[in-house]
Amino acid sequence: MKYFSLVWAGLWRKKTRTVFTMISIVIAFLLFGLLQGINQGFSTALSRLDVDRLYVTARTGMTDGMPISYLPRIRNVAGVRAVSMWAYFGGYYQDARNPVPAFATDAVELMKVYKEIKIRPEYIEAMAKTRTGALIGDALAAKHGWKVGDRVPIGTSIWTNKSGSNTWEFDIVGTFDSSAYGAGFPSFYLNYSYFDEARQFGTGQVHYYIVSLQDPKQAQRVSREIDDMFANSSVETRTQTESALAQSQLKQLGDINFIANAIVGAVLFTLLFLTANTMMQSVRERTSELAVLKTLGYSDTKVLILVLTESLLLCLFAAAVGIGLAALVFESPALQTLFGNFSMPLFVASMGAGIAVFVAFVSGFPPAWRARQLNIVDALAGR
């Protein structure tokens, strides 16, 4: 600690160069913090998903339909507590650029499957009684100023109804709070029975069966039984847990983990050379000063440690600022909505500190070794 002033002063010998190097490191670690944070954010969001829910889709793809006749057969599989379904409606309000994530479902069963949705029982009853009824999420209601009793026209680019229109009218019979499932949870539900009768084509088809299990430990067995049941049928199924499904959906966006790691790797690799260059220049300029330290009795190892500490201080200080800034970004309302009450994971901060130490060591070691090997007589003579 008593050498801190010596190390700190050495670091600021060329203020401009140190500031620019620090800015580069801060930006690199800000990027690292953001990308790894987002990566961890997705993982955290996935880990929050229930393992006692299974999603059954057509094996050929999530957008291919499965017969509604599968519903009672799935319900009869041992260990299944409740089954609901989703059929894509693909809605929008007034303009196709204003999407409404709408699904046709059986609301009574859906609420059994998604136990953490907060909804008043009378709304579920009203939905069961109103063929053209719709249940909407609080956020969607607030966004458009919709309330119970309103009749809203929802357009769809997929489904034409039997009156030949692509705009369907629904009566809002209730609202619900699905914040427990994050911002991505569908927020507009219509009655499947009404939807299926009123659409011109694709009748009797659904896109998802959502299966709630009595015991999460049975997930693998139930999944296998469901898929075996429909093997060799016209529409084979793929049954996955909620987190596996979400992961496979994320894969469609690209391998986020790989992209994040690749970018961070490239940035840190460049940073290694930048920091090494700064440290090397700094030591080269201070040859006589380091020789003086040795003359005064500083051992070779002590000089090596001083230079390495300087490198460490530079990297750790700037990395802390960068990761701190990234942590602040994660407190922004937009990301809080996306990930749901998410903070920069301690793991990412620790990993950042570890990388900073690695960069400091790798970039600081060559100049530190050079300083260690310095011959006093030659250095003082300017040779």
Added chain:
Amino acid sequence: MTALVTLRNVTKSYVRGKQKVEVLHGVDLTIETGEFLALMGPSGSGKTTLLNLVAGLDQPTSGEVLVAGDRIDRLSRGSLSDWRARHIGFIFQFYNLLPVLTAEANVEVPLLLTNLSKAERRRRVQVALELVGLAERARHKPNELSGGQQQRVAIARAIVSDPTLLVCDEPTGDLDRQNAEEIMNLLQALNRSQNKTIVMVTHDPKAAEYASRELHLDKGLLTNDTRRAA
């Protein structure tokens, strides 16, 4: 008086490129405790090489170097570092202060190697700066001080750990006459009042007049040894 420095048949040669250059040829020398020795001679005569050997900065090619009771020609690099920290105070021609540190921080640098408390280090730094007459410039950085003042800070740094021996390599070589006289008076005072043993390399006959003993080197051999009455 007791011998503080003893050199026996010391030779030193360097390899420069493909050539081997012998700088010192079998030098025998004794320096007593409390002496102020001026080493003089033309460029290339081996003055600085001899000073480096006495100060433990370099090792002889052959011969014995005994300083403060230690055979320093037998010490490893690491042991020599410790030894220098305990026994030697250095004063260079170009001051060699650390430009980013204040005067007091520069003077404190050798004390960081000791186990002294921060308060004790500060006290000693204060005493050393007062001794060289620069206590009021303690917070100034080297570039805010004149050449003479910088050399005083360097002297404070050299004496702060109370070394056995002060070695000076052309301490007035970069100073004007007035500042050179002030520095030499200061070194003489340290020698006379504090009984500091000083070995000084100089080209300047006027600076050498302050020493109690004048030794001439020529082509790696001692040629003339003169003692002055105090």
